[in-house]
Amino acid sequence: MIKDNAPELLDVQGLTATVDSREILRGIDLNVRAGEVHAIMGPNGSGKSTFAKVLAGHPAYQVTGGMVRFDGADLLELSPEDRARGGVFLGFQYPVEVPGVTNGGFLRLAYNTVQAARGKEELDPLEFDDFIREKMQLLEMDPDFLERSLNAGFSGGEKKRNEILQMALLEPRLSILDETDSGLDIDALRIVANGVNQLHTSDDAIVLVTHYQRLLNYIEPDYVHVMENGRIIKTGDKRLALELEDRGYDWVAQEYRERAA
Amino acid sequence: MSTIETSAIETSAIESSAIESSTIESDFLGSLLTPAADAGEHHDAWLKARRASALERASALSVPTTRDEDWRFTDLSSLYRLQLKPAQAVGQVDSAVLKTLMFPEATTRLVFVDGHFNTAATSIVNDDKVRVGSLRQALRDDTWRSARSAIESHLATIASVSDDVFTAANTAFLQDAAIVHVAGGAQLVDAPIQVINVATGHEMRSNPRLLIIAGKGSHCTVIEDYVAVGGSAYLTNSVCEIVIAPDAEVRHVKLQREADTAFHIANTTVLMQADSRYRNWSVGVGGRISRHNLNVVQNGTGIDCEMHGLAMISGRQLADTHSSVDHAFAHGGSRQVHKTIAGGSAHAVFNGKILVREGAQQTNSSQQSRNLLLSPRATVDTKPQLEIFADDVKCAHGATVGQMDADEVFYLKSRGLSEAAARNLLTYAFAKEVVEHIPVASVVSVLESHILEQTRNKEA
Ligand SMILES: Nc1ncnc2c1ncn2[C@@H]1O[C@H](COP(=O)(O)OP(=O)(O)OP(=O)(O)O)[C@@H](O)[C@H]1O
Ligand SMILES: [Mg+2]
Numbered sequence: 001m002i003k004d005n006a007p008e009l010l011d012v013q014g015l016t017a018t019v020d021s022r023e024i025l026r027g028i029d030l031n032v033r034a035g036e037v038h039a040i041m042g043p044n045g046s047g048k049s050t051f052a053k054v055l056a057g058h059p060a061y062q063v064t065g066g067m068v069r070f071d072g073a074d075l076l077e078l079s080p081e082d083r084a085r086g087g088v089f090l091g092f093q094y095p096v097e098v099p100g101v102t103n104g105g106f107l108r109l110a111y112n113t114v115q116a117a118r119g120k121e122e123l124d125p126l127e128f129d130d131f132i133r134e135k136m137q138l139l140e141m142d143p144d145f146l147e148r149s150l151n152a153g154f155s156g157g158e159k160k161r162n163e164i165l166q167m168a169l170l171e172p173r174l175s176i177l178d179e180t181d182s183g184l185d186i187d188a189l190r191i192v193a194n195g196v197n198q199l200h201t202s203d204d205a206i207v208l209v210t211h212y213q214r215l216l217n218y219i220e221p222d223y224v225h226v227m228e229n230g231r232i233i234k235t236g237d238k239r240l241a242l243e244l245e246d247r248g249y250d251w252v253a254q255e256y257r258e259r260a261a
Numbered sequence: 262m263s264t265i266e267t268s269a270i271e272t273s274a275i276e277s278s279a280i281e282s283s284t285i286e287s288d289f290l291g292s293l294l295t296p297a298a299d300a301g302e303h304h305d306a307w308l309k310a311r312r313a314s315a316l317e318r319a320s321a322l323s324v325p326t327t328r329d330e331d332w333r334f335t336d337l338s339s340l341y342r343l344q345l346k347p348a349q350a351v352g353q354v355d356s357a358v359l360k361t362l363m364f365p366e367a368t369t370r371l372v373f374v375d376g377h378f379n380t381a382a383t384s385i386v387n388d389d390k391v392r393v394g395s396l397r398q399a400l401r402d403d404t405w406r407s408a409r410s411a412i413e414s415h416l417a418t419i420a421s422v423s424d425d426v427f428t429a430a431n432t433a434f435l436q437d438a439a440i441v442h443v444a445g446g447a448q449l450v451d452a453p454i455q456v457i458n459v460a461t462g463h464e465m466r467s468n469p470r471l472l473i474i475a476g477k478g479s480h481c482t483v484i485e486d487y488v489a490v491g492g493s494a495y496l497t498n499s500v501c502e503i504v505i506a507p508d509a510e511v512r513h514v515k516l517q518r519e520a521d522t523a524f525h526i527a528n529t530t531v532l533m534q535a536d537s538r539y540r541n542w543s544v545g546v547g548g549r550i551s552r553h554n555l556n557v558v559q560n561g562t563g564i565d566c567e568m569h570g571l572a573m574i575s576g577r578q579l580a581d582t583h584s585s586v587d588h589a590f591a592h593g594g595s596r597q598v599h600k601t602i603a604g605g606s607a608h609a610v611f612n613g614k615i616l617v618r619e620g621a622q623q624t625n626s627s628q629q630s631r632n633l634l635l636s637p638r639a640t641v642d643t644k645p646q647l648e649i650f651a652d653d654v655k656c657a658h659g660a661t662v663g664q665m666d667a668d669e670v671f672y673l674k675s676r677g678l679s680e681a682a683a684r685n686l687l688t689y690a691f692a693k694e695v696v697e698h699i700p701v702a703s704v705v706s707v708l709e710s711h712i713l714e715q716t717r718n719k720e721a
Contacts, residue, residue: 056675059667084677096672100690107688110676117677149690166676 104146156183194219422509462491
């Protein structure tokens with residue numbers, strides 16, 4: 001929800017980034033306040049995931065210009081783990097499989113690490129077990145997933161649910177969910193979207209990267225942005241998503257070029 | 262882990278021989294074959310004869326150099342330059358320190374300090390089916406009478422001295438040994454036996470020896486453990502002989518937790534009879550230079566063996582495992598996974614020979630060498646060797662060398678884990694396949710903590 005006096009959580013100005021000296025992000029501006037839901041849409045390869053990973057601190061990308069402030073601090077100065085501890089969460093488009101690392105053990109380690117960094121209480125294995133099972137219920141996940149290796153052999157949809165489970169555990173202030181909807185079946189989409197809605201409060205913000213209007217029926221965005229060629233070229237409200245569904249992206253790009261000319 | 266498939270990694274660097282180095286080597290051999298002051302004690306004639314012929318053989322051999330094919334990556338010249346004294350009396354070990362080295366499941370424990378039996382620290386639960394103790398006890402104590410002929414048949418007959426100067430030297434000075442004798446039918450599945458070899462480590466050499474005799478249809482679990490309480494350079498030259506009667510199963514855990522300054526040279530030779538099973542876990546984390554020769558001889562049909570190896574090294578450590586499995590009869594099986602984790606400038610070496618002789622039809626054998634390099638300066642040389650002379654067999658082998666996957670590290674860090682915690686967790690994930698099935702829970706947890714804390718302990 002948009003509130004005029006809500007504190008600013010994320011402030012991105014003129015962000016540019018390269019991978020292997022190829023420029024992917026070409027000057028991104030984005031402003032997110034507590035309580036808001038933003039959707040970022042845009043054609044394949046336009047830089048949405050790159051933007052998300054740069055915010056999370058992925059070492060493959062070099063930031064070449066611009067600035068990012070998160071909760072008043074310079075986000076780009078922080079290590080990925082400090083960003084996570086500080087409340088930035090990235091739900092990956094392609095969560096990696098980590099064979100040999102038990103999901104349940106990893107979730108507890110992540111939870112306790114973040115709790116400790118925030119000066120909050122850690123949980124022992126038994127307490128954690130109760131706690132995580134409750135969160136899993138919210139997402140209708142089978143507790144068996146705790147015993148398996150992290151994401152290893154998980155179906156596409158199972159991986160996405162596991163991402164949202166991690167979001168539920170880590171209680172982020174800014175969640176960037178990169179195509180969390182792709183791979184989810186119709187029921188799972190509803191369940192996961194419900195989960196996200198329940199986690200969302202007026203203190204945190206959500207940035208959804210998606211290709212489909214369907215998700216936005218469940219999680220209503222306050223703003224919809226269109227990314228193309230490493231820039232946000234148009235911003236509107238939720239009606240923009242419907243229009244994009246109808247008309248595709250070409251007209252947005254054309255409009256942008258005309259404006260620029 | 263990101264991996265690249267490799268075949269054997271070959272280098273052609275052959276060191277030129279220098280005259281002064283060969284005198285260093287022969288001086289070292291001379292000192293290796295100098296008896297300790299208390300060596301002239303009384304022993305049974307058969308043992309004296311075996312010792313004498315081993316000494317004769319050792320004197321005819323020379324110590325290995327990198328010019329020897331089997332030692333081309335493992336340069337012992339820094340060992341040969343040391344002036345090592347034979348370990349004399351029983352070294353002093355703090356009992357509180359000893360306690361921390363014991364695995365609670367192992368109610369039967371033999372403690373050897375610098376190769377000498379330490380009665381005080383030993384705890385033995387013997388019954389009429391199981392005899393655990395020192396060779397000296399076995400040869401003079403009446404309660405050992407029934408085990409004595411088996412000891413005489415097997416001790417110093419299983420591990421060959423013919424072309425192994427270290428095993429020959431160990432046998433030549435065989436004074437005492439740990440003996441595990443499990444009579445036919447005895448079931449010791451949940452009562453592991455721990456043989457702790459403590460090095461107090463002051464420029465000395467010791468020759469620990471272990472003999473495991475598993476009678477028909479028996480089951481036992483033995484932890485052969487090498488630990489250090491001292492820090493300076495020393496040599497552990499150990500030999501472990503195992504003979505497994507038909508239908509018996511031996512689970513053998515070898516832990517090498519020597520000091521980082523140690524030289525650890527070990528020979529494990531296993532003689533298996535029909536329908537027997539051998540499960541080996543060999544984990545090495547210590548030693549400046551360590552070498553493990555693991556030889557399994559299948560001497561009957563329907564034999565099955567498993568070998569799970571892990572070497573985790575860093576700094577300037579070198580860990581070398583040479584294994585061989587000799588399939589001589591039909592319906593044999595062997596499965597081997599050898600993993601190495603090398604950080605710093607460490608060097609891991611693996612050479613795994615699988616021999617399938619003409620008569621060994623329906624042999625089913627697999628061997629995997631998996632290697633994780635944690636730093637750009639770490640190296641690995643791995644060489645699986647299959648020699649197959651039978652036509653109806655299934656043999657698979659493979660080797661991979663890889664680095665830690667940057668996306669996996671990032672994924673874990675994006676959930677709040679520090680770089681070190683993420684890397685340690687992924688290292689443990691790599692090692693887990695070897696570690697997790699070790700049949701003694703406290704060994705698993707000791708190794709798990711060791712790996713999860715490695716970056717905190719050492720430079721990775
Ligand atoms: N690590 C990388 N190495 C090389 N090229 C990369 C890398 N990461 C991203 N790119 C390139 O950057 C561009 C943007 O990729 P990105 O994944 O950000 O697109 P996206 O908008 O998320 O697309 P999609 O909708 O298909 O998920 C693409 O051309 C991609 O190939
Ligand atoms: Mg993407």
